[in-house]
Amino acid sequence: MASVPHDHTHGHGHDAAHDHDHHPTGIMRWVTTTNHKDIGTMYMLFSFVMFIAGGIMALGIRAELFQPGLQVVRPELFNQLTTLHGIVMIFGAIMPAFVGFANWMLPLQLGAPDMAFARMNNWSFWLLPPAAILLISSFFVPGGAAAGGWTLYPPLSIQSGIGMDMMIFAVHIMGASSIMGSINIITTILNMRAPGMTLMKMPMFAWTWLITAFLLIATMPVLAGAVTMLLTDRHFGTTFFNAAGGGDPVMFQHIFWFFGHPEVYIIALPAFGVVSQIIPAFSRKPLFGYASMVYATASIAILSFIVWAHHMYTTGLPVAGQLYFMYATMLIAVPTGVKVFNWLATMWRGSITLETPMLFCLGFLFLFTMGGFTGLVLSLTPVDIQLHDTYYVVAHFHYVMVAGALFSAFAAVYYWGPKWTGWMYEEKLGKIHFWWSLIAFNVTFFPQHFLGLAGMPRRIPDYNQQFENWNMISSVGAFAFGLAQVFFIWVVWRMATGKSGIRAAAKPWDGAEGLEWTVPSPAPYHTFETPPVVK
Amino acid sequence: MNATAHQYFRASARAAHSFSWDHVKFEQQHMKARASTIYGRFLSRLGVVAGAPLAAGPAAADWAINLQQPNSAVAQQMYDLHILITIICAVIFCGVFGVMFYSLYAHRKSKGHKAANFHESTTVEVIWTVIPFLILLGMAFPATKAVLDMRDSSAPEMTVKVTGYQWKWGYDYIHEGFGFMSTLSTPLAQIMGQEAKGENYLLEVDNPMVVPVGTKVRVLVTANDVLHAWWVPALGVKQDAIPGFVRDAWFRADRPGIYRGNCAELCGKEHGYMPIVVEVKTKADYDKWLAAEKEKRGLGKAAAAATVIDDKVYTKEELVAHGEQVYQSAGCVGCHQANGKGAGSFPALDGSKLVNGPKDPVIALLLNGKPGTAMASFKHLSDKDLAAVKAYIGASWSNKVTDLAQPIDFTKARNGGQLPAGAQTSAASGSSSGAAPAATAEANSEGAPRQALFRPRQ
Amino acid sequence: MASSSNTNSGHYFVPQPSHWPIVGSIALLTSAFGAVGTMNHFGWGLPVLLSGLGILVFMMFGWFGSVIKESEGRLYGANVDRSFRWSMSWFIFSEVMFFAAFFGALGLARLHVVPDLASIDNKLLWPEFAGTWPTTGPYIDSPFTPMGAWGIPAINTALLLTSGVTLTIAHHALLKNERSKTITWLAATIVLGLVFLGLQVYEYIHAYSDLNLKLTSGIFGSTFFMLTGFHGFHVTVGAIMLAVVMLRLMRGHFDAKHHFAFEAAAWYWHFVDVVWLGLFVVVYMM
């Protein structure tokens, strides 16, 4: 979709390594590339394809839940859809999208010629398609895809068939990809900043990614360990998660959520970074409280390691455990609040315009905070006893992940898209996409709070008629939200192919700041081969 | 999706639930006919929104937007805490976004607002760190109190052991010496849309758990195969059922009535179909119920405490006749089909080498299930039921098994080839040969959680 | 942190397009399918798995070959060198976290799960379970003798500690450009590593045949073999890394200034060492 940058027009002095510049062309160019922009583009395309795949599964779920009774899918396929929807969206759509932005933008923002390890960067990306192949093809093996939920809890996941093995190996491969990608990002940020760019002068997006990459390196191996234990429990007779052998199914939950909770901030933090770039640009005012934003982000990351058992209140933790995890979880509201307030203070007395990226950021702010508040409600153990594994939780995490991460990804595409493609999107279409998404999103997910409160469990294909009304509304919203994304494809298509007819200036946003706006749009294939000097 | 409907549901208690291919075809046509009306139904439902959004009366539950009406002190605390926190959050939310919208309105460029250039203030940072912290502290107090109450399961007045199975619940009144299974009773026809759905669609069971009102009931929750969660919203209890572990929770129901909930932890394909129904009775009614239950199981006042086993030798005909019922009611038919031909990944029993072979492997399979497949353990059935179903599958269709198993064979197999120490034979205790002795059933359900799944896998 | 400023002066080496990553991806995809097939007893599983691993080895030769060529071509400046140092450190950190998952499982099992299973709460299910450590758990009835700490494990500890010393001697020699001394001490390190591995194999055989201690021996067997097994695997990888470094030294690669590969392998070796000490204490001694 994104335009193919013009390879050979770059007017820069080659050094020895670049002299034999015989890049492969056609498909092999993309397969073998070591260019961060190519790789960033591929990440984004991949992520969008996965978003559609995961979205289609979500529509399968919503179609079945449109009314009580079994109409569209059978219960086991329903569970497979739920499981794969969760995994595909998190690992296939949201995470790669932000890695794609990091690939494209970090070298530009830091004044680096490329990522620190350009060849490994290629591998980080090209590990994802094999993982996707494993996941998607698992639908077609005997017994079907993994159906134990994206959380893969044993013993159910030990009981299930080949699809679970494929899921486990896919998780291993995606984990390897994430770890390599994160090492690359950390190294790039720590070692490849332009002269004069101190850590505390970095764009916020770089900061959030630095911290996110740390979270990834710290937690992905733990997930790898957890699924490895699942695998050996499944096939080699170990009893990590089996009481008969002195193990415990709940042990998996502890290990999983030690990964899983930081994971949700892995999703959220880069989104915070994007928002922290965009709000100042459209408020024409520098980010308020830069330093405290950095500290807040770091606090969120650190706290995220010590709150995991708030997903396990109903497992029968000791009372002291329930209380400790409740307090620790509640505490996360403080640094997150600091971020929200700083964003508001950035807008305060600015000179605000509401172009599409800004609209999506405001949508993010509004709805993410709402999701944060429902998270806070869930963090209270006694309330969570009622709400755990209900649609209230589903509503909570879609507010933070769809209206949070996904909306900020849309914002990033509108904000940086002109830099990538050299063309502006059409403002009117962008705004339609925003309002359409905003409304459809709320129609889909707001009623799910009610469903959860009234007692509808999650991960069920069928329910009592008392839940029918809100489910119908939710399903209609889901299809409308999906259509909005079809519309988005069209908007981006028109931008990427220049059909919008508006050329992008090097700096299309008058309030934007940063090195990325000092290079032409579209950004040349090679940038900053000689580092710029910052102040 | 060419799978047959009955692959997915145990035929449950009623023979009428067993379906065949014809039903599926019927269902498909039926669905086509229905499809055209769905849109209309949706619009008419929306009409309700426009008309009387939150009207009381029967429609109210359909538009429920809050937690269910609590029926215990703990549930009430949860309810109040939720309301309190939601209000606090809503107020903060309105405050914060009031500021944002004001700013969006007042500081617009199009209104000619020029950007200020402040971007730091330690004072405000401290303020908006400390104030939220204090608010959270305020929330933590009632929450802590609720946690402490909720977890105080000391001094229960009665104890029931609750076991999650794929996909049913077992209730053992451990001090009363009996227990039973509780299975979804909604007919498949309702699920498949061939019959109108009843009011308690998917929230009804054959044997509800029964407790007296105003009594502190401790539930010991465990599971037999995978994780489940025992959840009754109105009573404020949700406790994961973990195979191999017993976790406890408690409730004291304020008012008599019937309270419904669902399994709340994904447990496989029928996770949506294992409801929980708790019938809260007045103390007098509860005592009556208890007496009747004991009577039914031959646990009269003088009933022997020792394990009673059924060592009667039944004829093949007796067993096969009873086995046919078991084949229906225990759910074998759901997977292996009425014609014994199986379906999809469910193997045919008709002509099966295993079935037609010696009895011991079949006994082992029925007692232990086959880990990693849908073939679960059927250890919770009585020995007589098991012997009967074994005889039935051995004698039906083209099968001609001669190696008949008696209940006593199962009893022995459960005990590693021996009779349990101190057991009395049914002949000795004089219990009727018809129903499975209740004490055995109890012993079975005690032993039930230690099952195939716990076996190290080969 | 080597942070603040001016870290990116001069040109930074960016490699040419390369087909090795995609070869690696194909290798992992093939291996994954092969492993799934093998574990589910399909005849095609093992051959596919082996060919996947074969492709992976091929990829490593090719990829590392290019890295070595670039390194020897002196394409890596000081800046790239710093990147390598960061990346190796973070990679080792990720490995630490991988082991942390298994140490965590062991700790949780010993301190919480096993006592819990034996506690009054669970008497209903496991009336006879005593909850002593080591254990096969309440249901598996296959008694074993745990591995004593003061036999082979203690010898292995000594071996690995010594190998850390020999490796450091080799490094100091390299810093003084004493190539043959470096090679000798490096060789000694590798030999110590190999002896360690040999003893561990012997220990496993002993465990299986004499002690009845198996992977399937409940939670003790699970954690014991998974922890020591993954450690052994890391020793193997470390030994291969050292061997490659040694071969390169023999071919005249590296000098007192440029030898990051040596250091990376050494860091890795020390990391493996430290993990072993942790293992020795919590798996064998406690």
Ligand code: HEA
């Ligand atoms: C992007 C992802 C993301 C984010 C950012 C969050 C953020 C939070 N989450 Fe969420 N969560 C998920 C993704 C996420 N979550 C997912 C995927 C699950 C389900 C997993 C599964 O089971 O499948 C889940 C589940 C989940 C649970 C378990 C529910 C259950 O299964 O029973 C809990 C319980 O504590 C919880 C809590 C929180 C809290 C307290 C926050 C906090 O970080 C929120 C903090 C933000 C605010 C509070 C708003 C802004 C603050 C202010 C304006 C300051 C003023 C506020 C006050 C003083 C109150 N989450």
Ligand code: HEA
């Ligand atoms: C970031 C992650 C992410 C994202 C973006 C989404 C997006 C969506 N999710 Fe999400 N969801 C999860 C993460 C995510 N989800 C997770 C982790 C779970 C838990 C899984 C588990 O329980 O294990 C979950 C579970 C979950 C459930 C609960 C399932 C259950 O408990 O059984 C539901 C139900 O409504 C749902 C719905 C949706 C919908 C409607 C969208 C929509 O936003 C999707 C919109 C996108 C599209 C629709 C695709 C794009 C458009 C097209 C393909 C064109 C064609 C469309 C039309 C013609 C209409 N999700």
Ligand code: CUA
């Ligand atoms: Cu049982 Cu879900």
Ligand SMILES: [Cu+2]
């Ligand atoms: Cu969490």
